[in-house]
Amino acid sequence: MLKLFYAPNACSLAPHIALNEAGAEYEAILVDTKSGEQREAPYLAINPKGRVPALATDRGILTEVPVLLAYIARLFPDAALAPMAWKTPADQFDFFEMQSFNTYLASTIHITYAHLFRPERYADSDTAKADMKAKVAGNLASQLRLVEDRFADGREWVHGAHYTVSDPYLYVFTRWLDREGAGGIGRFPKLAAHRTRMQARPAVQKTLEQEGLAPA
Ligand SMILES: N[C@@H](CCC(=O)N[C@@H](CS)C(=O)NCC(=O)O)C(=O)O
Structure with missing residues (x-):
């Protein structure tokens, strides 16, 4: 059985x-990152x-x-959490466009947040850490503006009418906008609406309950 840490x-x-969302059978294993369990041998x-x-x-x-x-999207194709047809170059493009979006979240947006939440990774002095943290809200404003603009055509989900794994990934970062220093979600009405749509989904509600989280 799959195990998610x-x-x-x-x-x-x-x-x-x-x-x-996929209806997968899995075990969720809590790692207490607040106490530093992620840096211990086990x-x-x-x-x-x-x-x-x-x-x-199992591999x-x-x-x-x-x-x-x-x-997860490829393991559970019936859940249709990604563009999964592979027959034409256009089909391939849709999958890799999704990957491009997800990679942007991982390599740019997540790293910007890391400057706020984990400044000690990047600097030692209090002044340098404070300087870095002070830049986060502004950097998020320009970086997330690109995401907000995707929704200008009225689409419901990141890639259009069809919900994909990009949507829960974006949801992580719109939740984090509420954290002190991130600048709030008020600047991004379309991302706020996406967050509300996400929280109406039964799979999201179930996951929040499993993680002991309130809706944003
Ligand atoms: N590039 C990694 C980043 C993973 C990551 O930074 N995870 C954070 C939680 S969001 C973490 O484990 N932080 C604990 C730490 O930095 O000690 C990924 O996309 O999975």
């Missing part, structure tokens, strides 16, 4: 929601990077959120 309200929320044996999420499969362990999302 997660921490509440972390980026692992995205694959956690995807597993529930968890490092699962993911030497010392981060959540990790997904244990081994997968890490990195975009990879877990694509894996």
Whole structure:
């Protein structure tokens, strides 16, 4: 059985929601990142990077959120959580456009938040850390503007009319906008509406309950 190693309200929320959307059988294993469990030997044996999420499969362990999302989407094709037709170059394009979006969230948006939540990774002095944190709301404003603009055509989900694994991944980062220093969601009415639509989904409600989280 699949095992998802997660921490509440972390980026692992995205694959956690995807597993529930897929109706997967899995075990969710809490990693207490507040107490530093992710840096202790038993968890490092699962993911030497010392981060959540990790997904244990019968073939081994997968890490990195975009990879877990694509894996879950392909493992449960009936749930249609990604463009899955492979017959034409256009079909291929749709899948990789989704990957492009998810990679942007992982490599740009997530890293911007890391400057707010984990400044000690990047600097030692209090002044440098404060400077970095002060830039986060502004950087998120321009980086998430690109995402907000995708919804200008009235689409419901990140990639159009069809819900994909990009949607729970985006939801992680719109939840985090409420954290101190992130600048709030008020600047992004379309992302706020997407967040509300996400929270109306039974799989999202179930996952929030499993992680002990309130809706944003
Ligand atoms: N590139 C990784 C990032 C994973 C990551 O940074 N996870 C955070 C939670 S959102 C974590 O485990 N933080 C604990 C720490 O930094 O010690 C991915 O996309 O999976």
